[in-house]
Amino acid sequence: MKKVVFNEERCKSCELCVQACPKKILQISKDKMNKKGYRPAEITDKSKCIGCAFCATMCPDAAISIEED
Ligand code: SF4
C-alpha cells in the first residue's frame, strides 16, 4: 500500500494538491498551522487514496511524498 506523507512545514496552503486529487480526499487543515503561519494540506480519508501521486507532482514546494506503507 502506498501512503501520502506531508511535510507540513513546507506547505504554503496553495491548494494545488487539493485540486489535483482525483479522489477529492485532500483539504486545507481547519485547525492546524505551521511555523510559517500557513494551514497545511491534509488527507481526509487515507483508505480512498490510490497512490497516483498527482498531489505530490503538483506541489510546488515538494511538501508531499508517496511512500510504501
Ligand atoms: S496520491 Fe492521488 S489519490 Fe492519493 S491523495 Fe494524492 S492525488 Fe489523491
Ligand code: SF4
Ligand atoms: S500543493 Fe503543496 S504547498 Fe500547496 S497546499 Fe498542497 S501540500 Fe501545500
